[in-house]
Amino acid sequence: MTSNGGKRKRRVKKKNSPAIDESQYIKSPPKPFVTEDQDLRDLVNIMYYANAIIGETLADTVRFELGTIEQVKGKNHVKKGQLILKSLRNWLEKRKNRDSVDRPIAILLYNDLADALQIEIWREE
C-alpha cells in the first residue's frame, strides 16, 4: 500500500531552525498506488498534487493552514479538505465490497485527511 506501511513521522524541529507555528504537524504517508478504481485514482491525484514533491499533499496543506495564523485569503485548503473528505466518505459508503484492494487505500487517505482536519477517523463496522 505504501512504501513504509503507512507509518507516519512526526516533524522534529532542529535546534537552530527558526520558530514557526506549523512545526508540530505530521507528514502524510507516501502516495499510494490505486490499482482498480479510476475515480479513486483521480482523487489520489487531487490529494497528492500530481506533480508535487514530498510534503505537498492536501492533508499537509490543511495542517499548514491550521497551524499558521497569517493566511493568504482565508483557509482555502481547509474548505477543500472538508469537501474532499465528504467525497471520500461517499466513495467508501457506496462501495460495499470490503475485499476491494483499493478500499484500504481510501481509508488511509480518509484518515490522513481527517487527522489533518482534527476530526474523527473512519472505522469499519
Add this chain to the structure above:
Amino acid sequence: MAQVKQITFENAAAQLIEHVPEYKAIYDQKREAFGEESQYVIFGLPFVQFLREVVQHKAANDTLLKRAFFFIEQCANTDDEDILALIRTGFLEDLIKSGTDEETFVPYMGAKTKSLLAEIKVWWAKFAEANEKNDLPR
C-alpha cells in the same frame, strides 16, 4: 456565451455543465462516484485533464475554451468566499500543480481569474518557504 444565472457554491458544478456540456459525461461519473458535494473533484484535476486534451486541438476547440474560462471568470467575479476558494484551490491549484503548462491557458483567462491564480501562487510560495525552513523529514 450562455447567460450566467446567479452562481452559488451549490449550483456551480451544474452551471459549469451548462457552459461546457462536453464535460458532462465526466461530471456524471464523478457525481455518481463521490456524491452531490463533489465540487472540488468536478472543478479539479478531471476538469484540468479535460481541458488539457481539448487544448491539444486548440483551433477546433477555441470556442469551448472561451466558454469554459468565461464561466470561470464569472465565478471569480463573485464575492462568495466558498466559490472563490473553489476556483483558487479546486481549479487553479490543480491546474498549476498537475504539471500543466498554465501559459497555454492564460490567454483564455479573465482579469479576476489571473488575479486568483497569482494569489494561489503566493500561497504556494509561502508553503514552500515554510517547508524549507522546517527541514521536513524525508
